[in-house]
Amino acid sequence: MNTELLNEISEKLQRGKAKDVSALVNQALEEGIAPDVILNDALVVGMNIVGEKFRSNEVFVPEVLVAARAMNAGLKILNPVLADAGVEPIGTAVICTVKGDMHDIGKNLVRMMIEGQGIKCVDLGVDAAPEAVVAAVKENNAQLVCLSALLTTTMGGQRDVIEALCEAGIRDTVRVMVGGAPVTKEWADDIGADCYTLDAASAAKEAKRLILEMKKG
C-alpha cells in the first residue's frame, strides 16, 4: 500500500491544506486504497497529531480549525464511499454548550476532534436546554453526550442534563462527558458524569473509548 501517500494526506491535513487533502484523498481512492484505511491511517492520524500539538501549545486554535476543515474536506469525499462499502461511523455523539452559556470556541474544537475520530456528531450549538439534548439522543440513537460549560453559573446545566436523561429513562443508554474551563474531575464525579477531560485531544480519545465500551455493552 502507498503509505507515502497516506502520510502526505496526514501532513497536508496538519497544515490545513483542504484542497490538497481533497485531491490526495481522491488520488488514494483511485489507487485502490480502502476508504476506511484512508480514514484511519491518514485523516484520523493527522488529526490526532494536531490534537496532541494543540494540547502542548505547539499549535494553537487557528491551526486546529484549519486542520479540522481540511479533515472535513477529506471526509466529504470519503463518507459516501464509506457508506457504499458498508463502513459505519464508530458511533454518534450529541454535543452542546449548556443552557445560559454562549461560549462555543472550546465546544467546537471538541466536536471537530471527536469527528476526527470518525464519530458522527450532532451539534446543538450553545444555550441548549436539557430537553433538547434528550430529544437529540433519542432521535439519533446517540451513545455519547458531550456537555461544555464555561461559567460557574451555568455548570449546573450539566447536572440538569444528566437528570433529564435519568427522567427520560435513557441515562443507561449513553455515556456523558463534561468539560469547559471551570469544570473539574471532582465536579464531574459529583454530578454523576462518566468522564471529564481537560482538553479537546483527550476528549476525542475518551469519546472513542466510551462509545466502544458502550457498544460492547
Added chain:
Amino acid sequence: MKLTASERFRRYLAGEEVDRMPVIEWAPWWNLTVERWKSDGLPAEHAGYEALQAYFGLDKCLQTSVSCKTAQTPAPPGHGLGIMEEEDDYDNTVRPTLFPAYETMFPAGFFDALQASRDRGDTIRFFTVEGFFWYPRTLFGIENHLYSFYDYPELYKRICNEYADWLVGLFHYVFSRFRFDFMSFAEDMSYNNGPMISRAAFDEFLAPFYRKVIPVIHEYGVPVFIDSDGDITLAVDWYADVGADGMFPLERQAGVDVSLYLDKQPDMAFIGHFDKMCMKFGADAIRAEFERILPSMQRGKVIASVDHQTPPDVPLDTYRDYVALLREYAEMATHKDTEISACPVYR
C-alpha cells in the same frame, strides 16, 4: 504620607513608596451578581457602577471606553457573529462607517470634568480601546476571526493598520487634553491552556500595530495595560516585547501565578489575580488567598484585585468581608525600603 488616588497609582507603578496599595475594582460588576446583592439588601440607588465603588469604600476607578465604530456600523446579526461575510464587505459596508472624527466623540466639557475630578484627587481614570486581537474579531465574528489568520491575512493586517492610524490620532487628541492614569487594550486572547494564537501569529498580526501605538501613548506618560483573561504565562512576554507596562486580570482559575511573572518581567505591573472562585467560601478563605498574593504585592507592582468579575455565588456580606481584607492587606504593600523597578513608561 498623604496621597490622592491618582498619585498613589502613579507612584505604585513607578516603584516608589506609597501609603498603601490602590484598592480598586477595574471591571464593572456582573449584572447577575448585582441582582443577587439587591436581594441580599443592597439599596437599589447604590447599584450603579460608580455608586457601588463608593458604597463599598473602594478607591474610585472609572473607565472611559471608546470604539472606532459608529451608530452607522452594521450590528452583528447574532451572538458572536461578524459584520462582514465577504472580503469586499470591509470596504463596501464596514469601513465607510468607521473612524469617527475625534471632536465628535466626546461631549462638551468632558475633559474639563475629568480634570476637575483629578484635582479633587479622588478618582483613578482609565481609558480603554479594543486591542488588535479583539477588534478584528468584532468585524470577522468570533470563529471567522480565528480562520482569518489563514484565510484573509492581508485583510487582517490592513484592518489593524487603519485602526492603528486612527488610534494614533485618538491618543494625541485625548491624552493632550487629559492624562489618564492608565489605559487598557481589551484583548481576551487567552484561555485556560494559554494563548489562542501562536507567537508567530502574534508577531505577524498584532505586534507591528502595538509597536506603532504604544510609543505614542507613552509620550504622554500613560501606562499601557493589556486586558486578557485566561493563562497569559506565554503572552505576558509577547506583550512585554511590544512595550506594554502591565496586564490584568491574571486569572487564577486558568493557572496564572503572578510571582513567576515578577521574576521574568520585573518591569511590568499586574492588576487582579485574587481568585474570584474562593470568595464564596467566606472570610477565612479570602484571607488565605491574600496571604498567597501578599509576597508578590510586597516585592513587585502587583495591585491585588478580583481576577475578573465577582461571581453571583458571593453574598453581599462576603463581598464586604473581601473589601475589608483588601484594605487590610493594602496597608502591607507600601514598598518602603524596597527596590522596585519602574514600569517602562516611566523610564
